[in-house]
Amino acid sequence: MDFNDFVDTPRKQLMLAGSVFFLLIFPIYFAVMPTLIGDGLVSAGSSGISAEWEVSFTETPISLTESVNLGDGDSHDSFFDLETESNIGYVMLEISCNDNDDPAFNDEGSVTSDISQITGEFEDLSDSGSCGNSPVVTMIWYPTTNYTGGNLTLTGTENEIRQLWASNGDGVGTWAATLTAEINAAPVLGGIVDNDEDYDIVWTAMTYELVLTPVVEVEA
């Protein structure tokens, strides 16, 4: 079979011409299309238009709960390993107790955080409180500045708003805190009515996805 076998009829000639045409046109097509898309459609697309947007947050909490029983002066280290690809709105630590042994002599808890294993700029917190005021201690940190989770209406490009509402990897790592118990017991004859307390420790990271909906004004 030689070249003449491919072109010995008008139909074969047409097929060969068509094949050659597509061989030439496909590389040109794929070379030119990204340029057209890059210069035209994308830059003129939704990400580049400044507009009014309804901004809302689809939230998914990640939690860790643990309970410990501590005697007077005992300490417990709590660790919360937080790994997520999502944005993090806030990270909260709540410690509560219910001293029903001798309620007039409420036990207390002191908490000191350790943010040394966390990505981003955060401050360590220290607080204490009474089991009569549950939660005893609440601590909160904001990987996304000013996060509330409430809906907003903002004007700008989609990119600007997505950059504003993002945690950019801040807040991941191992959150840690040390709880120290103080047990207060009623002074009764014949023994101690209270020598320990149960503490509930709850870590919550609120992760979120941003939902942007353009505000369309309908003319009356």
Ligand SMILES: [Ca+2]
């Ligand atoms: Ca007590």
Ligand SMILES: [Ca+2]
């Ligand atoms: Ca107690």
